[in-house]
Amino acid sequence: MRKLLLLGLICTLGAPLAYARAIPAPNQHHAPGNESLQTPIAQAGYSVGVNYQLQCAGCHLGDGSGSAANDTPRMKGFVGNFLKVPGGREFLVRVPGMSQSALNNAQLADLLNWLMRKDGMAGESLPADYQPYTTEEVTVLRAKTMLNLPGTRGELIKAMRAQGIAIDDGMND
Numbered sequence: 001m002r003k004l005l006l007l008g009l010i011c012t013l014g015a016p017l018a019y020a021r022a023i024p025a026p027n028q029h030h031a032p033g034n035e036s037l038q039t040p041i042a043q044a045g046y047s048v049g050v051n052y053q054l055q056c057a058g059c060h061l062g063d064g065s066g067s068a069a070n071d072t073p074r075m076k077g078f079v080g081n082f083l084k085v086p087g088g089r090e091f092l093v094r095v096p097g098m099s100q101s102a103l104n105n106a107q108l109a110d111l112l113n114w115l116m117r118k119d120g121m122a123g124e125s126l127p128a129d130y131q132p133y134t135t136e137e138v139t140v141l142r143a144k145t146m147l148n149l150p151g152t153r154g155e156l157i158k159a160m161r162a163q164g165i166a167i168d169d170g171m172n173d
Contacts, residue, residue, distance in 0.1 A: 042104040048114040055101045055111070064121045066170050074170040079115055080122030083130060085159035091152060093133070093141040105142060109133040 029035075041054060053062065060066050064076035082088030092112060093099060103111060112133045115121040146152060157167055 041102040042107065048107075048110045051103055051107055051111050052114065055103060056097065059097065064115075068170045071171075074168070075115065075121045077121075077123040078125050078169045080125030080127060080130070081160055081165050082156060083116070083127050084163065084165065085156050087152070087159075088156050089133075090141050090144075091146075091156055093138055094144060094146040096146065096149065099142045099146070105139045106135040108142065109135045109138040112138070 041051070046054070059070065059072040060075050061072075064074065064079075066072040066074040066076075079092070082092050093108070098108060098112070101108065109132075116126055116130060116132075118124070118126050160167060
């Protein structure tokens with residue numbers, strides 16, 4: 001019994017030393033090329049395509065096809081339909097992935113306009129009377145928190161159906 005208690009005491013006292021090896025040594029340096037802090041995305045000056053890859057592609061995928069398994073709707077060929085129903089324009093700015101992104105308001109407006117191109121994500125879903133987003137519009141809309149994303153989206157999808165718009169966003173709504 002004494003041996004067992006002694007072994008338990010040794011393990012208890014020795015454990016902090018084992019964990020201490022995970023703490024960096026005082027003379028440890030950053031990996032080459034990683035010496036300075038990263039520039040915030042809002043200040044980096046990336047192109048709108050790079051901003052899409054950094055802020056949207058993780059969920060919506062690089063081509064905008066989304067993933068129903070991850071509750072992420074398809075944007076490609078569908079996202080412009082939101083602009084055809086009341087509240088849809090605001091919804092696109094206020095979706096948490098947009099409103100809470102690291103982009104500044106001008107970058108977010110540029111990204112939304114990039115998504116709404118006929119030769120881009122919106123494709124044929126883009127309404128003929130599309131008006132580009134402005135920085136000022138995004139600033140105002142982004143400040144309003146969306147409290148019920150599924151409910152808001154559901155109402156917009158219902159309004160699209162009422163207009164005869166085919167719901168082809170991969171979500172089986």
